[in-house]
Amino acid sequence: MAETLAERPAAPVTLPNLPTSWNLSVRAFRCWLVMYRRTWRSSVWSSVLGPLFYLGAMGYGLGTLVDKNGTAALGGVPYVVFVAPAILCVQAMNSALSNAMFPVYGGIHWNKIYIAARATLLRPADIYRGHLLFITMRITMNCACFVVFMAAFGLIKSPWAVLLVPAAALTGLAFATPAAAWAVTLHNQTPMNYPIRFGSVPLMLFSGTFFPISRLPEWIRPLAYATPLWHGVALCRSLSLGTVDAGSAAINVAYLVALCGLGLWLGSRSYARRLYV
Amino acid sequence: MRARGLTKRFGSFTAVDGIDFDLFRGEAFGFLGPNGAGKSSTMRMLGCVSPPTLGELTILGGNPVRDGAAIRARLGVVPQEDTLDSELSVRENLLVYGRYFGLPRKLINERTDQLLDFVQLTERADDMVEPLSGGMKRRLTIARSLINDPDILILDEPTTGLDPQARHVVWDRLFTLKQRGVTLILTTHYMDEAEQLCDRLVVMDHGTIAAEGTPRELIDRYSTPEVLELRFAPDQRDVAVEKIKDLSPERTELTADRMLIYAADGDEFLKRVRLAGLTPLTELVRRSTLEDVFLHLTGRTLVD
Numbered sequence: 001m002a003e004t005l006a007e008r009p010a011a012p013v014t015l016p017n018l019p020t021s022w023n024l025s026v027r028a029f030r031c032w033l034v035m036y037r038r039t040w041r042s043s044v045w046s047s048v049l050g051p052l053f054y055l056g057a058m059g060y061g062l063g064t065l066v067d068k069n070g071t072a073a074l075g076g077v078p079y080v081v082f083v084a085p086a087i088l089c090v091q092a093m094n095s096a097l098s099n100a101m102f103p104v105y106g107g108i109h110w111n112k113i114y115i116a117a118r119a120t121l122l123r124p125a126d127i128y129r130g131h132l133l134f135i136t137m138r139i140t141m142n143c144a145c146f147v148v149f150m151a152a153f154g155l156i157k158s159p160w161a162v163l164l165v166p167a168a169a170l171t172g173l174a175f176a177t178p179a180a181a182w183a184v185t186l187h188n189q190t191p192m193n194y195p196i197r198f199g200s201v202p203l204m205l206f207s208g209t210f211f212p213i214s215r216l217p218e219w220i221r222p223l224a225y226a227t228p229l230w231h232g233v234a235l236c237r238s239l240s241l242g243t244v245d246a247g248s249a250a251i252n253v254a255y256l257v258a259l260c261g262l263g264l265w266l267g268s269r270s271y272a273r274r275l276y277v
Numbered sequence: 278m279r280a281r282g283l284t285k286r287f288g289s290f291t292a293v294d295g296i297d298f299d300l301f302r303g304e305a306f307g308f309l310g311p312n313g314a315g316k317s318s319t320m321r322m323l324g325c326v327s328p329p330t331l332g333e334l335t336i337l338g339g340n341p342v343r344d345g346a347a348i349r350a351r352l353g354v355v356p357q358e359d360t361l362d363s364e365l366s367v368r369e370n371l372l373v374y375g376r377y378f379g380l381p382r383k384l385i386n387e388r389t390d391q392l393l394d395f396v397q398l399t400e401r402a403d404d405m406v407e408p409l410s411g412g413m414k415r416r417l418t419i420a421r422s423l424i425n426d427p428d429i430l431i432l433d434e435p436t437t438g439l440d441p442q443a444r445h446v447v448w449d450r451l452f453t454l455k456q457r458g459v460t461l462i463l464t465t466h467y468m469d470e471a472e473q474l475c476d477r478l479v480v481m482d483h484g485t486i487a488a489e490g491t492p493r494e495l496i497d498r499y500s501t502p503e504v505l506e507l508r509f510a511p512d513q514r515d516v517a518v519e520k521i522k523d524l525s526p527e528r529t530e531l532t533a534d535r536m537l538i539y540a541a542d543g544d545e546f547l548k549r550v551r552l553a554g555l556t557p558l559t560e561l562v563r564r565s566t567l568e569d570v571f572l573h574l575t576g577r578t579l580v581d
Contacts, residue, residue, distance in 0.1 A: 015339050015347040019379060031373045038364055116360035118326050120377040120425075121350035276345075277327050 021129070024122055028130020029137075031117070036134070047142045051091040052149060058210060059083050059155075073212055075241060077157065084155040085236035086209040088146050088164065092172035093200055093229055095142045099135040100176040101192045104183040107131070114184075114275060124271035128184075132176060132267075139172035140165060150240070158242025167239055167253075171232030174256040177263020181270045203229040208237075231255045278323070278429070278462075282332035285318045292318035294484035295332065302428075305451075305461040307475035309468065309567060311577065315484035316464035317357060320433045323462060324354050337428065350378065353422030357433040359414050363407040367398060367417055370406060371424055378425040385424070392420040396450060412443025419450060430454065432463040436470060448473050468567035480567075480574055487574040492567055499573045500565035501527050503543035507536045507550070507557040517555050524549050530572050539569070 018024070059080030066079040074082040107114035107127075117127050147164050150156050156164075183192060206216065207229035213221055224230050235252040238244045278300035285293040293315040300306050308316045321327035322334060325345035334341055339348045361370050368389055375385030393399045396416035401409065409417065415435065422430060435451065436444040451474055455461050465471050471478050472492045480487045480495070488495055509517045518536060521529065526546060528539040540546040543562030550557070572578060 015337055015344055016350050018346055018350075023379070027376050027379060030376050034369055034373055034376075035362065035364060111362055111364065112358075112360040113362060115356070116362070116374075117377060119324060119349065119352075119354040119356065119360075119422075120374065121346045122377055123346050275326065277321065 018121065021126060024126035025129035025133060028117060028122055028127050029133035031113070032131065032134035035113075043138075047091075047095055047138075048145050050094075051087055051142075051146050054087050054090070055080070055084060055149070055153075058087065073214070075243065077241060080153075081155050081157060081241070082237070083210060084150050084153075085164065085240040086207075086233045088143060088150070088168050089171050089229060089232040089236050090200075090204050090209060091146055092139050092143050092168040092232065093175050093203065095139050096135065096172035096174075096176035097179055097195060097200055099138050100132075100179040101183040101195070102189070104131065104180045105186055105189055105192060108184065108274065109189075118275045124275040125268040127275065128180065128267045128271040129264075131180065132173070132264075135176045135180070136169060136173055139176070140169045143168040143172070156240055158240060158244075160239040160242055160244050163239050164236055167235050168232065170253070170256045170260070171228065171236070174228045174232070174259040174263070177260050177267055179263075181263055181267035184267070184274050185270050203227055208233050228256060228259055278337070279335045280332065281334075283319070283322065283329055283334055284331035285315070285322060285327065286330045291484055293322070296479075296481075296484075296486045298479055298486065298489065300460070300462065303455075303458045303460055304476045305455045305463070305474050307471045307478035308462075308464040308481050309466070309471045309475075309478050309571065310464075310481035311466055311571075311575075314481040316481055317433055318484075319481075320431055320462070320464055324352060324431050325349050350425065351428045353425065353427035353430040355415075355418050355422050355430070355432040355435055357437065359418055361406045361414055361417060361421070363405070366403050366405055367393065367409070368402045370417065371421055374421045375424045380425070388424055388426075392423055395423075395453075396420045397446070410443070412439050412446060415439060415443070415447060416450065419447070423454075427459070429460045429462060432461065434464055434466070436465070436467065444470070468571065471567055478567075480571055482571075482575045482577075488570065495567060495570045496565045498570075500569040501539040502541055502565060503539075504563055504565050504569055505538040505540055505543040505546050505550075506559075506561040506563065507538065508534060508559045509536070509555075509557055513555075517557070520553050520555060521550060524553060528573070530576075532572075532578060537569070537572070539565070 063079035063083065071077060071079060071082070114127055118124065122130070143165050147161070151161075179195065186192065207224055207227050209229070213224050213230065216224060231252040235249055238249060281297050282295045283293060283297070284291065284295050296319070308319060310316050318327065322329050322341065323336065325336065325341040325348050328342050336348050337351055341348055362373065365373065371389045371392065372385055375388070393402050396419055398413060398417060398420065401413065406414065406417065419435070432451070436447050439447065448470070451461060455474070461474065463474065475492060477489070477491050478495070479489045488499065490498065518531065521536065521538065524546070526538045526540055530537040538546060547560060547562060568578065
């Protein structure tokens, strides 16, 4: 009969050597791809059309009013050009949060992908990083779509914009790594609404997205500088408008990378604590 | 596999309380006990996803905390609750698992065909998992757990929740695996399952091992060859119980609706009951089972 089920020899068993973490993470990632092949259609509309609606309403709708009053405070560009890279970052943040919270929670409570995977040689950290690879792919795809639209509508003013997608993806990942690290610890789903209601909405409104941060009262500005979204927006806007300055960009990137690193460290711990009970 | 003083605590609750056992290659070893006895906690430790609080555990020569992933590479696990991905097809579920183990696509396809044939799901290969019956899902979980050709298969209550026919199909498949030399470790609260499948078993209760041996040894040691089960009308019950005690049986147990009388010869004892002027509503003479062993050891039935 089948070779799989053949009588086994009485040779002593030796434990296999483990592949590298990267290899194991890619295995977990590929399993998300198998699933995505079945479900991608349902996610296309929300992830592509949503940001386009924003761009239409804020950029072109509100923008016509703003432009009438002069755009010196925006750097002299039309409002839609000013706001487009920020909407890109908001989209990166939103797709990071929506991919790194409910599906992570579901990996334990709903479809139990994590529970199934932990019974194999994947370790919790591999499961975490594999899922992050998939989330990064989703963020990158959404951002790339949006950047294509920006280019098509003529909203890109600088060749630096080739770096827009990686910059926006980094911004998204800075949200995704801690969000997943936290979502995996939850025992019910209600708390996942809080980061959206009290986190991403205020961030979207006050991180220099729709108006320059210089319009905020002085005392509140340091708060805005401390948020990851502001760093993402500042970075993407400078790339899109061609106002990049190496020092600021380095600070923005360093901040976002540091947040990713912190998230990765937290996630490796929280996944292990949650999956090795 | 070897465990000494294996203990698992969750906060102040002790789920597994210092158990010792040895497991040998190719045998089918069972953990029999009621819900909450610590069987699933033990299985999670053996599956290397739950570090022991105390004690020593060696699996395939490795330490589950240090070498957990490498040990898991050689294990197959059938969890109590299905963890199949219901958004995928039967075949894709095996593909995903094969990929976790790093098997090449061609080998996964070959094994998938063999395993689906083995668990009699070939016709459903391209169907989604969601509409499958409970028995089919359990068989699919077993097929999935075999994708890496494991040395040890760990099954946590493999037939709980299945109808009798589906249980027999699962038993038949597990028995075939055992004959092919796969080491089986299973938990169950069905004594018939333990008798059918296990070469050796331990009876667990409150996180400890109450007894250990082959099903036959346990029955010989803790029970009589035969059991007489009697039911009396409620108003006669107390009188009957007293009278039967006067007949000096080896041992009696009272359950919710029956009186169990342990005797070497059940028919002979039944005659004596009748001579004493008692007329049971129903009577049954049967051989002793592991249920009787459990009742004797713990004073409780396995399935409440």
